[in-house]
């Protein structure tokens with residue numbers, strides 16, 4: 001099966017080479033667990049393979065996201081020279097709809113055109129947590145997210161949806177996405193450690209354990225040999 005490598009140290013070994021093509025993948029975890037970094041590395045890896053990426057920021061302004069890119073020692077130039085896009089969805093809505101909540105239909109309307117016209121192969125949406133607030137019940141959220149995922153799977157794109165959910169297992173996003181990666185930032189006997197666990201990945205014999213990772217000069221580095229029990 002064709003795999004889309006994340007380029008992140010350890011992750012591709014844990015997942016038979018990366019995400020299966022045309023899938024929607026959920027990354028969730030608390031603040032500071034390196035979700036955005038994961039997404040940014042995924043986009044940068046695509047550029048190395050001439051696959052154009054779109055990092056769609058929902059809550060953060062473009063300049064702030066580019067500052068994060070620099071602070072992680074990632075390549076900011078790819079967003080200036082057209083190899084990838086860094087877009088603040090708030091900018092697109094300047095005007096009438098600016099103050100309204102964002103729905104998955106709104107995102108779909110924008111992406112439908114953009115993914116195709118710009119030949120986007122890798123998409124990161126950071127994050128869908130604010131979009132979830134649009135829906136008045138878990139059922140409506142689930143139905144609309146399901147339809148959004150269906151729309152994405154029809155495109156020639158591999159998607160990462162980022163979610164701020166604190167508790168693994170909570171939230172319904174995991175039911176409708178093809179995979180779930182849980183990132184953690186936890187206190188182990190007085191020492192804070194970042195962790196990652198692939199909870200689900202369709203079509204894949206994936207590593208089932210929770211592993212620690214570090215943020216190094218070249219990004220996330222998962223200790224695949226070390227298991228947290």
Ligand SMILES: Nc1ncnc2c1ncn2[C@@H]1O[C@H](COP(=O)(O)OP(=O)(O)O)[C@@H](O)[C@H]1O
Pocket residue numbers: 029030031032033034035036037038068071072073215216
């Ligand atoms: N150059 C760096 N080296 C190591 N850690 C960094 C560096 N830059 C930022 N960080 C750490 O990365 C964390 C943020 O990661 P981020 O991807 O923004 O998390 P999230 O999106 O899950 O909130 C910060 O808490 C910060 O401590």
Ligand SMILES: [Mg+2]
Pocket residue numbers: 035036037126
């Ligand atoms: Mg973030």
